[in-house]
Amino acid sequence: MIHEYAGIKTELEDRICPHCHKPMEPWLAPPGSGWGVLMVCFNNDCPHYKGSDHEIANKRDDSRLGCRYAENPDNNYTPFNLVAVCL
Ligand SMILES: [Zn+2]
Numbered sequence: 405m406i407h408e409y410a411g412i413k414t415e416l417e418d419r420i421c422p423h424c425h426k427p428m429e430p431w432l433a434p435p436g437s438g439w440g441v442l443m444v445c446f447n448n449d450c451p452h453y454k455g456s457d458h459e460i461a462n463k464r465d466d467s468r469l470g471c472r473y474a475e476n477p478d479n480n481y482t483p484f485n486l487v488a489v490c491l
Pocket residue numbers: 421422423424425426445446447450451452473
């Protein structure tokens with residue numbers, strides 16, 4: 405797929421989340437993060453995402469942080485946990 409944002413086109417592989425088998429979506433990381441476009445699983449029912457709240461150290465009970473499954477196209481689609489606020 406081609407992801408276009410702010411005039412910058414990025415060619416991305418179609419990626420499927422290995423945890424929930426849903427298509428992952430391109431997501432432009434915030435400036436200063438050191439990342440470009442990432443592939444992220446935004447499925448709120450993803451088992452990886454749902455199970456993530458136990459893995460975050462020092463997580464406050466009222467925080468809504470979770471870890472979404474993500475891959476970095478700039479790094480051979482290496483998987484990592486993207487800490488994100490639940491929407
Ligand atoms: Zn998933």
